[in-house]
Amino acid sequence: DVKVTQSSRYLVKRTGEKVFLECVQDMDHENMFWYRQDPGLGLRLIYFSYDVKMKEKGDIPEGYSVSREKKERFSLILESASTNQTSMYLCASSSPGRANEQFFGPGTRLTVL
Amino acid sequence: GNSVTQMEGPVTLSEEAFLTINCTYTATGYPSLFWYVQYPGEGLQLLLKATKADDKGSNKGFEATYRKETTSFHLEKGSVQVSDSAVYFCALGGANAGKSTFGDGTTLTVKP
Numbered sequence: 001d002v003k004v005t006q007s008s009r010y011l012v013k014r015t016g017e018k019v020f021l022e023c024v025q026d027m028d029h030e031n032m033f034w035y036r037q038d039p040g041l042g043l044r045l046i047y048f049s050y051d052v053k054m055k056e057k058g059d060i061p062e063g064y065s066v067s068r069e070k071k072e073r074f075s076l077i078l079e080s081a082s083t084n085q086t087s088m089y090l091c092a093s094s095s096p097g098r099a100n101e102q103f104f105g106p107g108t109r110l111t112v113l
Numbered sequence: 114g115n116s117v118t119q120m121e122g123p124v125t126l127s128e129e130a131f132l133t134i135n136c137t138y139t140a141t142g143y144p145s146l147f148w149y150v151q152y153p154g155e156g157l158q159l160l161l162k163a164t165k166a167d168d169k170g171s172n173k174g175f176e177a178t179y180r181k182e183t184t185s186f187h188l189e190k191g192s193v194q195v196s197d198s199a200v201y202f203c204a205l206g207g208a209n210a211g212k213s214t215f216g217d218g219t220t221l222t223v224k225p
Contacts (some may be wrong), residue, residue, distance in 0.1 A: 004156075031211035042217040043157075043202070050211070058212075090156055100211035101147060102204075104156035 003027075004105040006091050012111045019078040021108055023091030031094045032074035033102065034058075034066065036087040043090070049074055081112045115140045119203045119216030126193055126223050134188040134219050136177075136203035145206035146170075146179050146186040147213070152199045160188075160201070193223045 007022035025032065034046040035058075045058030047066040055066050063085060067075045074093075078085055088109050092102040120135040138146070145164045149157040161170030166181035175190045186203060203216040 033212070043215045045212070048212055092157075094211040094213075096211065100145065100206040100213065101159055101162060102149075102157070102211070102213055104149075104158065106156045107154075 004091055004093055004103050006089075006105040006108050008108050009106060010109050010111075012113065013078075013081050014113055015082060017078075017081050017112075019081050019110065019112075021076040021078075021089055021091075021110070023074045023076070023093075023105055024072055025074075025093040025103065026072065027093060027095070027103065028071065029093035029095045029103070030071075031096075031100070032068065033092040033094075034064075034074065034076045035090045035092065036060070037090055037107075038087050046076065081110075083112050086110060086112045115144070115205050115207070115214040117203050117205055117214050117216040120219055122218075123220040123222060126221070128195055128223055128225050129192045130223075132188070132190040132193045132197075132221070134201055134203075134221070136186045136188065136216060138184050138186065138203075138205055138214075140184075140205055140214075143181070146177070147204040147206060148175070148177055148186070148188050149202040149204060149215075150199045151202065151218070157202060193221070195223045195225055197221060198223050 004025045033048045035043045049068045065077045091105040094100045116139045147162045148160040150160045161172040163170040163179035169178045200218045205214040
C-alpha cells in the first residue's frame, strides 16, 4: 500500500524556535509538496520540489524553507516560528506516470505558542 | 492560469438524500480532474479521477463526469450516508511538476 508519512501528528513549539517537519514517501515519486490548511482558506501551497535538490516557491513561501536531499524525503523548515504559523501542514507526493494524482500524508497540526 | 471554482458550503443533508457538489474549472490544455475527500483529522485522499473528456470517474457510489464543453466536473451520489460526512475538494492536475490547483473545499454533513 502506497504511503506518505509525516514525522508528527501534533506538535507544540514556542515562538522563535526552529521547527522541522519531515515527510517521507515510499512510492519513488518525483514531485513532493508542502501545503498549509486553515479554516476558510482551503489548501495553500508553500513549496514544492520536482527532483532531488530542486525546489520552487508556492503561493505562500514567506517564513518557510525546504530541503530535499533524497528523493523520498521532503522537509519543511520554519526558521523562526511565529504564532501565525499555527496551522495544519500537509505533505503530498505525485508522479507524472499517475496523471499527477497527489498522495497525501495524515497532516501535522502545529501550534506555536 | 488554472483555477477551480467549487460550490460553497457547508452542505447539510439527511441520510439517503441525493448529493451534488458543483465544480467548474479554467485551464489551458486538457488536465486530469480529481475529487479528493478529507475525513475529520486526516489528510486528503483520492475519491475519483478522470483523465480525459467524457471520462466518468466513480468510487464508493460517487460519480463525476469530465465535461469539456461546460468545463465542469460535478460530484454526485444517489444516496448519502452519515459516513460520507467530510470535506470534498475538486482539483485540476498540473503539468508544471505535478502542481495541482485545488478548489476551496465543500464541507458535507449528513444527518441520520
